[in-house]
Amino acid sequence: MxxxxxxxxxxxxxxxxxxxxxxxxxxxxxxxxxxxxxxxxxxxxxxxxxxxxxxxxxxxxxxxxxxxxxxxxxxxxxxxxxxxxxxxxxxxxxxxxxxxxxxxxxxxxxxxxxxxxxxxxxxxxxxxxxxxxxxxxxxxxxxxxxxxxxxxxxxxxxxxxxxxxxxxxxxxxxxxxxxxxxxxxxxxxxxxxxxxxxxxxxxxxxxxxxxxxxxxxxxxxxxxxxxxxxxxxxxxxxGREISNIWGWRARKIGTERLKVEKLGGRLLPNPVSFDVRSGEIFGFFGLIGAGRSEMARLLYGADHRHTGTVTIDGVAVGGNNPRHSIEAGMVLCPEDRKFDGIIQGRSIEENIAVSSRRHFSPLGILQPGKEARLADRFIEKLRIRTPSRKQDIVNLSGGNQQKVILGRWLSEQGVKVLVIDEPTRGIDVGAKAEIYNILYELAENGMAIIVISSELPEVMGISDRIAVMCQGRIAAVYDRDAFDERKILAAALPDRSAAAVA
Amino acid sequence: MSVSLKKLLLGEQGLVVIFALAFIVVAVFVPNFLTERNMLGLLQSVVTIGIVACTMMFCLASRDFDLSVGSTVAFCGMIAVMASNATGSILLGLIAALLCGALVGLVNGVVIARFRINALITTLATMQIVRGLALISSDGRAVGINDPNFYQLALSKFLGIPAPIWVMLVLFIAFGFILNRTVFGKNTLAIGGNPEASRLAGVNVVSMRVWIFALQGFVCAIAGILLASRITSGQPNAATGLELSVISACVLGGVSLAGGRAAMAGVIVGVLIMGIAENVMNLLNIQAFYQYVVRGLILLLAVLLDNLRSGAVGRRG
Known part of the structure; x- marks a missing residue:
């Protein structure tokens, strides 16, 4: 033809x-x-x-x-x-x-x-x-x-x-x-x-x-x-070989860091409970509307929590205000970077320092030199590709924006729990591998990481354990050695008889 | 237009360059413009706009809007005069006015930030309510000042420059510092850039917005006191239309109505451009009616320039 x-x-x-x-x-x-x-x-x-x-x-x-x-x-x-x-x-x-x-x-x-x-x-x-x-x-x-x-x-x-x-x-x-x-x-x-x-x-x-x-x-x-x-x-x-873009490697998993009991809210009417250990990457998979992101927002205090308790290292975290979570050592990289993540019109430097600057700004007065050094450090460490730290964040690619948001939280002090929702949505393959590596490194240093994703290969590729959500409930939890694409998908489908089709 | 000229005009400092050029042209061609007397007169004439623009800048930078400033200025001027007359103490009068101003701002802020009512509608309402209160409290008449010391607020001079101009300069410096060098300023800009992302990044958006409005009310009270002192009375109809001049000056100065972008230097230039336009037209004996047209045209030009500039930035990206 x-x-x-x-x-x-x-x-x-x-x-x-x-x-x-x-x-x-x-x-x-x-x-x-x-x-x-x-x-x-x-x-x-x-x-x-x-x-x-x-x-x-x-x-x-x-x-x-x-x-x-x-x-x-x-x-x-x-x-x-x-x-x-x-x-x-x-x-x-x-x-x-x-x-x-x-x-x-x-x-x-x-x-x-x-x-x-x-x-x-x-x-x-x-x-x-x-x-x-x-x-x-x-x-x-x-x-x-x-x-x-x-x-x-x-x-x-x-x-x-x-x-x-x-x-x-x-x-x-x-x-x-x-x-x-x-x-x-x-x-x-x-x-x-x-x-x-x-x-x-x-x-x-x-x-x-x-x-x-x-x-x-x-x-x-x-x-x-x-x-x-x-x-x-x-x-x-x-232009280079990436034979296994997940690059998962075994690491030492410690004791319980985050404990969530009966967490519920308006958009999550059936309370969920789970726990995550230090050094563990805990994946959440589910179809759209399964309640994954709603759970993450409730956990972080972005939405109003109706029921449940959240404890980090045995200390209860107050709900309903992201600030409480940040101070308790729990941070969120949101699902929708454009609307909930990046601060448009402001520089990379300001996007990184927006939360952590309170630690080094006596009486609320900024220390511009410290902010600049902080920004440069994370630009280098996370390999953010930009001509300068003064660049407006909207000019960066999706992968680099995600890295800036990670930098925002890594510059915080004592982060114990990182919740990352759709870590690589709209991000190209090269940057994906870099972001996974950052997550592994953080886990190796003892952070408890919750990864939420609608891409099953990604969740299976990087998690140590997966919770499958379906219609606002945790339908099943699998350990890494029990990961099975068909089983996980079957648990995620609201209609169990449809599992055979998937 | 040559490339370098275009770059200069559309660059970061474009407005300052245009202002400098306009200033030189006016100084050369308009008789009596560059005299000490006229310069001081010019600065005096922009004191109210200049002071209120300081906090309006924060309001706009955080994606908010305040139409109630003109009414608040008049109301607080009335309160200052009436409370001073009633108590016999100027100090008490001033304190009362500042508290009333902050209270108006606080009400605006709480309604807008906590009850999530659109800022335009809320301040449109308080603009009328507060103007009404100013009229009610004096039965619609001007109230004279009993204690002549009150006049001294506007008349006293330091280094040959009247006090209100000093107050304006101090506020310019203070708010410039707050915007650029404090967490408060940066959080204001962050909220304007993306309110939800700022909240999730731990910025207390609701209380920030309430504070910005309260500050706006407080600063309006300062402007109101100085205005009352200069016109030697409390006038319930003072400062009508001030909100539009102040917002114009801010927009002229490059403050984005979409939030997230503001600079004190720009706002100062914006205020001065408004003042100079009026001053020059007075010096050239141009009928007052034309001044509205010219002010409107200047604003349109500024917005077009801003549009060109962000267009140039967008294409680079």
Whole structure:
């Protein structure tokens, strides 16, 4: 089959950075094509050029043999190229049907013809197998359903190329399955799907062909994935061998550090109890909505605790205020770095010192020299890649932002319990391994670490023990030598009979 | 525009550069501008705005907003005069005014931070309530000052410079220090940058916000006392529209309304630009009505400049 979408010698530079150099590859009609690479490898830039958001310095894109010259996102849209971003672009207060027709409402004498609107949309949704009521407001849909609606919109607009940017990053596995089925249908209709993801297993499952970018250059192009291995792709992405990215190593596990009894709150109505020993990495796994992050927030005092006690080394920790937890030696790296973690507009230095500066600021007066040295120390120790400690944290990649937040807590005095929620979400492979190593090192020094993750391989790869949560309860706890992917997943599924499917 | 000029104007110190250029142009072309008398007059005219801008900067930097400052200034001026007249002691009058100012701020802060009511709505309400209290307490009339020593607050001079200007300068230095060199200042900026992340990082966001508003009220009382002394009476209608001038000066000075970004030097320049614009128009005998238009235009220009600047930063990233 002839290639349909073709990138020819695309280059793009920003002041100080060559984001893309001489990228050429082609995708066939009716193919799902993976696009992988570490953060900063140039995937986003390439997608921006494809969507007409930015123009390439040199090179061209052709669709169906004709070279495209778009000067705006509108042109790309008219040519049938639609990009579905991680941040979805629907109007929350309008219904599904209204969103799908937005800008082109069917009108009768100046009035919107709602009957036609709804019937038309339900027909189209049905045709592509999306089970969503078109009369519902988008605000009331789950993120997975919203994504379906976006894809439906792309199909209605007769898109020829649909690019999905990290589509499963906030979907549960069940929602992901529905998405994958939809992608299969679109493929059968001859659409080209560009699938951008960090998740190797998804790429291997879905994609027919794959392009790997590294540092703005084409690292590899596989026209077929039949003979490609995962390790090979990882090596192509990072340019070095990472045979086992988890790097788990046995360590000495001490006595009980953290004891949680009957912890409960508004979002966690069934109280949970567990304990974590010093030097232990205790993993929490569960599907989205299982209550993992809610548990973490209650534990840390970020949300209001209704019941339960938390003790660290035998000393009770007062709830309902993160400050009490910090002072008792328990810290949290939150799930959503953008909203709960980083302090936008402020420097790396300030983001690191925000909590620990109280220890060396007599009468609340800062010691700028001490803060600077502290920041430099952690930039070096955690290998945060930045031109200077004065850099605004929003300019860092996800992995480096996570390291800054770790630095914030490691600069605190006497941290005994570290709770880290989705430690590597949106973080590239190289930085992942670095973060795991930091966690191992902390555990070796006696810290009790709670790792919460929705990625089963990650939880299994780095934990000494795993608690599986399901519908707000701890459904099972496994020791490392009893880890079994199928058993853990089965415990996480609300419907036990569905375990066989997983 | 050449690259280096663009860099200079859109850089960190862009506003200061523009201010310096404007100052030189005005000094050369406007007669009587660069005289000692006019300079002192100019500074006197911005004392109220300048003082209140110190704490407004904290308010805006922490993503809050305070519309009640004009009313609080008038109310506290009234309290200072009436309490002094009633007790016969200026000191007691001043203490009463400062306490009332802090109380208004505290109420704002508690309603906004603890009961989580939008700051714009809350201070819109207290702005009217406090103005109403000022009018009620004097039956809508100006209240004269009994003890002539009260005038001395505004009239006394040190090194040839009137006391209110000194007060403003001291507050500029004090709040500049607090913003840049204390945990309080950094926490203010952190809250503006991301309130939830700050809370999870152990910053006591609720009490910080309450404190910022209380401080704002207290500082309004200082401005109100000095204003009452200068106009030799307590005027319930004083300082109307002050909130808008103060917020304009802050925004001119690069304080981001989205929070997280503020600098004392910028705010001082913002205050001076507002003052100079008015002063020059007075010197050139331009009708007062035009001054509103010019002030509005300056504000729009400042915001556009700010937008260009953050755009330039965004593209670099």
């Amino acid at each position: 002839a290639s349909f979408l073709e990138f020819k010698n695309i280059s793009k530079g920003y002041p100080g950075v060559q984001a893309l150099s001489d990228i050429s590859f082609a995708v066939e009609k009716g193919a799902v094509h993976g696009l992988m690479g570490e953060n900063g490898a140039g995937k986003s830039t390439l997608i921006r050029i494809l969507s007409g958001d930015q123009s390439a310095d040199t090179g061209e894109i052709s669709l169906d043999g004709s070279v495209q010259h778009y000067s705006s996102a509108r042109d790309a849209f008219d040519a049938g190229v639609i990009v579905i971003h991680q941040e979805l672009q629907l109007v929350a207060e309008l219904t599904v049907a209204e969103n799908l027709w937005l800008g082109r409402f069917p009108a009768k004498a100046g009035m919107i013809d709602f009957k036609k609107l709804v019937s038309d949309v339900s027909q189209k949704l049905e045709a592509i197998g999306i089970d969503v009521d078109p009369r519902i407001k988008v605000a009331n849909l789950s993120i997975g359903q919203r994504q379906m609606v976006e894809i439906a919109k792309a199909v209605m607009l007769d898109a020829r190329v649909i690019a999905l940017d990290e589509p499963t990053s906030s979907l549960s596995s069940r929602e992901s399955e529905i998405l994958f089925a939809l992608i299969g249908k679109l493929k059968a209709q001859g659409k080209i799907i560009l699938y951008i993801s960090h998740r190797l297993d998804e790429v291997f499952r879905l994609c027919d062909s794959l392009t790997v970018l590294r540092d703005g250059k084409l690292a590899a192009h596989h026209a077929s994935l039949a003979k490609v291995t995962r390790d090979q792709v990882i090596t192509e992405m990072v």
